Amino acid sequence: MTSMDCFEKQSIVVNSELTPTIEVTRGQVLEVTVFNELPTDWPQVTEGITVHWHGLDMRGAEFYDGVAYLHQCPITPGTNFTYRFTVDETPGTYWWHGHAGVERVDGFYGPLIIRPNGTEALAYDEERTLLVSDNFHGEANAMTFGLNRPFDATKQTNASGGWVWVDLPQSVLFNNRGMFADCGMGPYGNAKPIACKPAAQWVPPGRSEAQPWAAPTNKGCARYNLTVEAGKTYRLRVINTGSLAYQTLCFEGHNLTIVAADGYPTKPLVVSCLDINLGQRYDVLLKANQAPGNYWLTARPQFRPGSAAGYGVLRYSGANASALPASPAPQPDTLAPWTLAQLNQVRLSADLLGASANRSLAAHLGPNGLSPPGAAARVLLLNNTQPLLSSGQLRWALNNVATYKTPSCQPTLNQIKAQPQYLDQHARVSAEKYVNYDMLQTGNSSEPMVYMADSATPQAEPVAGQQFVTVGGGDVIDVIIQNMPANANGGDYRPGVGNNRTAMEQHPFHFHGHHFWVLGHGTGRWNASAAAGYNLLDPSFRDSYTVFKDGWIAIRFRADNPGLWNLHCHIDYHLFMGQKVYFLEEAGLISQPPPDFPACPATCTYNFAAWAPGTVKQMFGSSGYPARR
Structure with missing residues (x-):
């Protein structure tokens, strides 16, 4: 059980860890053995799991691309399989994730960092990887069952049930940390602004005044803090690992310099906030050049009215670790997404162009x-x-x-x-x-x-x-x-x-x-x-x-x-x-x-099967999964 945003739920972990990082040097052979130890009653729309290596061309290793029933049959519970291929990609930021059903929504993913086999010209003092993800409280495959039921009301029956959208995510996480009580929740498609009032750096385990809904076993939760030292420059490897929401990412009072997109170097571009859609990666430089203190780190979903924002803290070393920033928390729907003209400014680095590349x-x-x-x-x-x-x-x-x-x-x-x-x-x-x-x-x-x-x-x-x-x-x-x-x-x-x-x-x-x-x-x-x-x-x-x-x-x-x-x-x-x-x-x-x-x-x-409520109950029972329908 995990409690990433103060709601206790079952998630997929790897070696007892959420979203572990894989690092490899360009030119090396990568071997990853995947053991499927998911419980047999875990709802799935395929018979097992696979791994896709997102952003890798997989030249000469096409069968290892990891799409279930396209490249391989899934790894079924109780079995294992080893992915084995040479990594010959541009050094940069990539990621791995499940690609059989929607199991990556439950945490089956992580960063994949390719290091150069020599020196790197990009200058920075330290680096961090920052995963931004929308978070649902239901088990992901169970949420898809309602998508296959008849949308046409004239074809719905008591046995078939009706079409059910997955609705909006309950929270936004930074590196698997967040608090779903930060924001009110509007219904899907709600055009009215919702209020977000982050109130704490962490919430203790168990039931408390801060989380009266929690089970006594709830593990509590902690807000993500990115701690920096004044005067240093940080390379942030930002990955949108979510399942639904395009995000606008802002560091209060700090600009970002984009230096790579989807693994490839770009012309340096200074932005006040970073727009990042699902599956995308941006490498950005952040200079800790403001007065030491605590600043808001926010992720605001776009194009999904009623969505909660996510709140972390950019904390300078020495600042009060218990205190939130003194400024008002930025609210959802107050920042427009990038225009096409802004997006057009993200261009290839001159070092990659022409015969002299x-x-x-x-x-x-x-x-x-x-x-x-x-x-x-x-x-x-x-x-x-x-x-x-x-x-x-x-x-x-x-x-x-x-x-x-x-x-x-x-x-x-x-x-x-x-x-x-x-x-x-x-x-x-x-x-x-x-x-x-x-x-x-x-x-x-x-x-x-x-x-x-x-x-x-x-x-x-x-x-x-x-x-x-x-x-x-x-x-x-x-x-x-x-x-x-x-x-x-x-x-x-x-x-x-x-x-x-x-x-x-x-x-x-x-x-x-x-x-x-x-x-x-x-x-x-x-x-x-x-x-x-x-x-x-x-x-x-x-x-x-x-x-x-x-x-x-x-x-x-x-x-x-x-x-x-x-x-x-x-x-x-x-x-x-x-x-x-x-x-x-x-x-x-x-x-x-x-x-x-x-x-x-x-x-x-057959993933387009109707997945009627009776079928779901027969296959997976009716206990343990809040979103099972």
């Missing part, structure tokens, strides 16, 4: 360094919507396809390696095969519905299936991700009421197997004329980037990394609901799967 800084530099390659051989448009399927289920989709995990029970990459014509053989099989969305398990004989995102005849109506793009040959590929209204492209079949479902959300898209150049972004609809405004000189080079409401982004990558790579939204619940597409790259050069991979189960869980 410093080759000790980055892996896989071409003859022109990290300058983006010339015109794209292909341009792929991915329209992002939130359709209502004929089953009454609400999904997230790209080009009208909501991509599920399983069927079948074998990893897709294995099947493609064994059957080079796999995608052709299974393309657009009869949709009738999976109209039964109550189905929970499938056998190995089940076949997927395969859709091709770049097909000459795009999918006209929303469907559930597996969506692929085939690329390779070192081709330069442009991908346009276009945010569209929820009901666009025939996405809501209900007369009248469906026409009103026009909302859009921001989405942090992450690309496995690649960093990409962010050539441009804008509001409204993308068209080909936007290419005239692309930044081809020194764009951001990222693996995770935000598509804003009513907006688009244009990214470019070179298809030269054999494997099967997932492009997906990093909001866990959007990913679970289908917001992803798979890029099959250099299929003929994919290596052989490791012989010691976890064994695949005879039957496997």
Whole structure:
């Protein structure tokens, strides 16, 4: 049991530690043996766990990328598996996390720091790693069960139950510390400001006046304090490890200098606050150049009205460790997110550009360094919507396809390696095969519905299936991700009421197997004329980037990394609901799967199954998990 924010709950720990750090020197072989010792009644939407190495290209190690049923079968309870690969990435800040269900929301993640195998030019006195995470009191996989029940009220029954959103996080944590009683809680979508009144540096264990709701065994909680010494410069490795919230991070009275984004050095950029979305990492320099004392460290979620803010303390050595800052606590909804113009200022370091690029800084530099390659051989448009399927289920989709995990029970990459014509053989099989969305398990004989995102005849109506793009040959590929209204492209079949479902959300898209150049972004609809405004000189080079409401982004990558790579939204619940597409790259050069991979189960869980309340109770019982529904 943990009590990270003064609410006692079960979390996933590794070697009895929350979110442990892995450090490795570039060029070393990393071996990590994962033992799955989760209890057998832990609610899961897959049969086990996997580990993804977020931000690593995994060249030559494509089977170790760690997406369940895409690269490997999960590590089931009571078994273990060793990930083993050479780390050949730019030294910097990365992270590892679960990628089977949504188990990383329960703490199954941690920093991954790649050190240079020589000296580093960046000057600072000390460094810290700062994890920023939104925190839910329920067990994460249990919270997803309600997402699969009918959204359409006419298709809900007492047995099926109805669609239930996960709502807002109960708190925001810094390095697993926070206090959920700091803020009032508004209902989901609440447009009214909420009040936050942080009152203590720590809360003692057990039930007390400060936490009358607590169990006698509650371990209490402590506010995160970042302690610094006056006059020193600190490198902060900031990672947004949350599951829902885009965060604005501020250190009262102190500016930050951005020096790296998603592992790659950037032009130094001074900001008053740092905007960081899910999956992103920024390395920033903080100078302890103010009068010694206590200052607020705050994280304020954006685009989620009613969300609580998170409060830590930037404490100068010698300041009163029991005292909070004397200034009023900054409130949620009082600070706007970065504009597109501000975001455009995060650009590649000049040391990585051109033929004279410093080759000790980055892996896989071409003859022109990290300058983006010339015109794209292909341009792929991915329209992002939130359709209502004929089953009454609400999904997230790209080009009208909501991509599920399983069927079948074998990893897709294995099947493609064994059957080079796999995608052709299974393309657009009869949709009738999976109209039964109550189905929970499938056998190995089940076949997927395969859709091709770049097909000459795009999918006209929303469907559930597996969506692929085939690329390779070192081709330069442009991908346009276009945010569209929820009901666009025939996405809501209900007369009248469906026409009103026009909302859009921001989405942090992450690309496995690649960093990409962010050539441009804008509001409204993308068209080909936007290419005239692309930044081809020194764009951001990222693996995770935000598509804003009513907006688009244009990214470019070179298809030269054999494997099967997932492009997906990093909001866990959007990913679970289908917001992803798979890029099959250099299929003929994919290596052989490791012989010691976890064994695949005879039957496997279909994550788009309805997960009706009766089914959940039958599989997992009804005790121990507050969010079980």
